[in-house]
Structure formats: structure tokens, C-alpha cells
Amino acid sequence: AQKITQTQPGMFVQEKEAVTLDCTYDTSDQSYGLFWYKQPSSGEMIFLIYQGSYDEQNATEGRYSLNFQKARKSANLVISASQLGDSAMYFCAMRLSPGYSSASKIIFGSGTRLSIRP
Amino acid sequence: GAGVSQSPRYKVAKRGQDVALRCDPISGHVSLFWYQQALGQGPEFLTYFQNEAQLDKSGLPSDRFFAERPEGSVSTLKIQRTQQEDSAVYLCASSLATMDWNQPQHFGDGTRLSIL
Numbered sequence: 001a002q003k004i005t006q007t008q009p010g011m012f013v014q015e016k017e018a019v020t021l022d023c024t025y026d027t028s029d030q031s032y033g034l035f036w037y038k039q040p041s042s043g044e045m046i047f048l049i050y051q052g053s054y055d056e057q058n059a060t061e062g063r064y065s066l067n068f069q070k071a072r073k074s075a076n077l078v079i080s081a082s083q084l085g086d087s088a089m090y091f092c093a094m095r096l097s098p099g100y101s102s103a104s105k106i107i108f109g110s111g112t113r114l115s116i117r118p
Numbered sequence: 119g120a121g122v123s124q125s126p127r128y129k130v131a132k133r134g135q136d137v138a139l140r141c142d143p144i145s146g147h148v149s150l151f152w153y154q155q156a157l158g159q160g161p162e163f164l165t166y167f168q169n170e171a172q173l174d175k176s177g178l179p180s181d182r183f184f185a186e187r188p189e190g191s192v193s194t195l196k197i198q199r200t201q202q203e204d205s206a207v208y209l210c211a212s213s214l215a216t217m218d219w220n221q222p223q224h225f226g227d228g229t230r231l232s233i234l
Contacts, residue, residue, distance in 0.1 A: 004160075033220045043207060045161070045225035052220055091160050095220075105151070105177065106223060108160030 002027045004092050004109035012115050013082050020067070021077040021112050023092030032096050034075040035106065036066065039089040048090075051075060079114075087116045120144065122226035124210050130232045131200050139195045139229045141210030150193050151223060152185055153209040161209050167193060197231075205233045 003026040013019040025034065036048040051059045051066045059066040067076040079086055092109045123142040131137050143150050149168055153161035154177075163177040169190040178185070182200075187193040197204055207230050211223035 035222060037225075043228045043230070045209065045211070045223075047222035047224065050220055050222060093160075105163035105166065105174065106161075108162070110158075110160050 002029075002094060002096065002107050004094055004107055006092055006109035006112050008112045009110075010113040010115070012117060014117050015084060016081055018078060018080045019082050019086075019114065021079070021090050021092075021114065023075045023077065023109060025073050025075060025092070025094050027073075027094065027096070029096055032094055034066070034068070035093040035095070036064070036075075036077045037091045037093060037108075038086075039091060039111070041088070045091070049077070082116050084116050084118060087114060089113050122210055122212055122224055124208075124226035124229050126229060127227065128230050128232075130234065132234050133200060133202060135200055136196065136198045137200055137231065139197075139208050139210075139231070141193045141195070141212075141226060143191065143193070143210070143212030144224055145191075146214070147212035147224070148190075148215045149213045149223075150187060151211040151213075152193070152195050153211065154179075155207040155209055155228070157206070164195070164208075200231075200233045202233045205231055207231070 005024045032053045034051045038046045049059050049061045049064045051068045063080045065078045089111045091111045093106045095106045125140045151166050152164040155161040165185045166174040167187040182198045184196045207228040209228045211225045213221045213223045
């Protein structure tokens with residue numbers, strides 16, 4: 001069965017510092033995609049970054065980068081130069097490639113609440 | 119707006135009542151998903167539509183939950199005879215096409231359902 005584990009329920013970081021949010025995943029499939037979403041207190045899930053299982057380069061999107069270590073089955077999110085507006089819940093998620101019966105769904109972790117201190 | 123729109127934003131119902139939650143996806147998005155998010159947890163998959171076809175309803179917790187998307191655009195999630203454990207945020211998401219599996223799903227703000 002597929003599973004996403006986020007072991008940090010909450011984190012506090014000083015503004016302008018970099019922060020790493022941990023994510024490990026479990027799947028026996030070779031083809032999958034990994035996503036990170038941000039959920040502010042307003043409730044909307046905001047897509048941040050995507051990494052495919054066959055991508056050789058780590059994904060980057062502005063201040064966000066994904067530290068993908070396939071052998072360790074980890075997909076940590078790195079936020080550089082954190083800002084007050086980064087305070088939110090962050091969810092790691094996984095989706096299997098087409099061809100699997102469960103390919104339609106995204107499986108989410110339990111999330112990490114990030115708080116940025118001024 | 120251009121995003122996924124959900125209504126109502128908040129819904130309070132008494133136990134045993136039926137509720138209907140609406141989702142208006144991004145125009146042109148073929149795929150539509152419903153998720154349930156309990157307090158302090160990540161979203162959990164409920165059901166998936168490709169156009170008007172409901173291709174996966176494996177996440178629906180009971181036969182009290184029913185979803186439809188009759189014309190392939192707006193979708194409604196209906197919960198009959200609500201129970202307290204149905205209290206959660208219900209999120210709707212849409213994406214361009216299911217085969218583009220690396221396409222991100224775009225989420226609405228959700229409907230916060232409280233059952234008294």
C-alpha cells in the first residue's frame with residue numbers, strides 16, 4: 001500500500017532562514033509523482049512543486065526546491081529565505097502513474113505546520 | 119474567478135439531515151476530485167470524475183455519500199442522514215486530464231461541514 005509520512009507536526013523558523021520539511025513515502029511502484037502543497041489558514045490547497053520518479057534533476061520553483069532521494073524514498077521540501085507569508089500547513093503527496101487502479105487519487109501525508117517568526 | 123469554486127463555504131446541519139455541497143471546477147478541466155479533510159489531517163480521497171463519468175468512488179466512506187457530475191462540469195457531493203463523524207472540510211479539485219498524471223490538481227477553498 002502507498003503511504004506518505006511527515007514526521008514533523010510543527011516547526012518554528014526565523015524569518016529569512018532556510019527550512020527543510022521532511023517527507024518519506026512508501027510504494028512498490030516504480031512510476032509515481034510527488035507533490036508538495038501549501039494550505040494557509042484560509043483552507044485552499046496551493047500547489048508548490050512536483051517531482052517525477054524518473055526525473056534525474058531535483059525540482060525547483062522559485063524559493064522552493066525538492067530534495068529527492070529515490071533510494072531513501074524521501075522527498076523533502078526546502079524553502080529558502082523564509083517569509084512571514086510562508087506560515088501555513090504543508091502537505092507532501094504522491095500519485096501513481098496511469099495504469100494502476102488507484103492512479104486517480106493523490107495520497108497526502110498528515111502535514112507539517114510551519115510558523116515563521118519575525 | 120478562474121479558480122475552483124466551492125459552495126457553501128460553511129454548512130451547519132443537524133444530525134440526520136441531508137446536505138449537498140457544490141463544486142464548480144476550472145473551465146475546461148476534465149478531471150474532478152473530491153477529498154475529505156478531518157481536522158489536523160491531510161485530505162483523503164473520496165471520488166473521481168472524468169467528464170461526467172465517475173471512474174473511482176473507492177474512497178466514499180458509506181452509501182450515504184453520493185456524488186454526481188451530470189454535464190461534466192459542476193459536481194455535487196451529497197451526504198444523506200448526516201452523522202457527527204461526517205464533520206470535516208470537503209475539498210474539490212480539478213485538473214486538465216487524468217492521463218497527465220503529473221499535472222497538479224487545483225483545489226477550491228473547501229466547504230467546512232459541521233454536524234450538530
